[in-house]
Amino acid sequence: MTAAAARAIAPEAALTADERTRILAKSALFDPPTPQLADGRRDLVGLSRDELVAEMAAINEAPFRARQLWHWIYHQGATDFAAMSTIARPTQAKLAERFVVGRPEAAVVQTSTDDTRKFLFRFRDGQEAETVYIPDPVADRGAVCLSSQVGCTLSCRFCHTGTQRLTRNLGAAEIVGQFMAARDSYGEWPSPKGETPRLLSTVVLMGMGEPLYNYANVAKAMTIVMDNEGIGLSRRRITLSTSGVVPMMDRAGAELGVNLAVSLHAVRDDLRNELVPLNRKYPIAELIAACRRYPGASNARRITFEYVMLKGVNDSVAEARELVRLIAGIPAKVNLIPFNPWPGSVYETSTAAAIARFAAVVMDAGFSSPVRTPRGRDILAACGQLRTEAGRIGA
DSSP states (O other): OOHHHHHHHOHHHHSOHHHHHHHHHHHHTTOOOOSBOTTSOEEOTTOOHHHHHHHHHHTTOOHHHHHHHHIIIIISOOOOGGGOTTSOHHHHHHHHHHEEOOOOEEEEEEEOTTSOEEEEEEOTTSOEEEEEEEEOSSSSOEEEEOOOEESOSSOOTTOSGGGSOOOEEOOHHHHHHHHHHHHHHHTOOSOOOTTOOOSSOEEEEOSSSOGGGGHHHHHHHHHHHHOTTTTOOOGGGEEEEESOOHHHHHHHHHHTOOEEEEEOOOSSHHHHHHHOGGGGTSOHHHHHHHHHHOTTOSSSSOEEEEEEEBTTTTOOHHHHHHHHHHHTTSOEEEEEEEOOOOTTOOOOBOOHHHHHHHHHHHHHTTOBOOBOOOOSGGGTOSTTOOOOOTTSSOO
16 A cells, blocks of 8 residues: 555554654755864854753853853854853853854845845855845834755745755754844844844744754754743744645644644645645645644634735635635634746736635635735745755855
């Protein structure tokens, strides 16, 4: 019996720990380089609390030193040990000999006419990924769109990133580092506490790559971001977007409990197979079942279904009605995304009238159906437009 046939008979039982193990093993083949400089110093960014304690123990420092460093790195945003005033100068020098507090290099920074800012970050091995900060047009807050991989393995046909082959995963330090470097750009240190307004108020894992195909590094990075003694972002302020890596959706829900966004884009398997090739492995029925299982989903924490509007492809009223049928009973909202053109794309954006008709059907069924306003199109920073020249160095 094939794996697909087994899933058809018992979908949940067939998505076993063995399958998750295979996904993680394959992901490990694309792991990033060791976070170590050529001179042997180790980057402290991206280490878990326990790993930081172990590094201190290795140089005969007590566990409280790790707590001090955590505060300076993730709350104060310090990159220079000499600026860590609660640490004695001889210890500062000792730390500087062995460690660094790194950031990815902002090789290019572009700001759109709508104030969206796109960063091309270059990492130590020369590989690059893009990060976007999208400010709220009214309030002093905004979302940081983080990348999880250099390139992508999914090849979704409407997505520019999908035209770039997967080069490697980003490490926890590189994922957290994107957020920290964006904060550097806006001077938002120390980390705001409690109800203090945050300019960089949310994280969306919607940049380059499929986060659930780099789960270990993404989970480690988000655990650091959520730590209350550092950056301190609530899990309610983090959204992970997936194209439907069903076995890892269950694990992410159980271990991270962040908000879930699903790149759906079609309501029939034949069309979704074309638009989102991952559907051939985890078809729509399995994906929707995983959404129904996702822990914590409620009217207060709805699952977001992302639906890019492609003219004459997936934007009919009949498809809107089928979408409503598929997600019935799930606490959900539907983000309708007008297609953002990119060089060489074969699709066109749905007309405003078609989008309005589609949205009306979804809203009449009781689901919120906002139409996403394109941001940063002039600098290719909008949804589906991120891409770098992967593999230029060290590939």
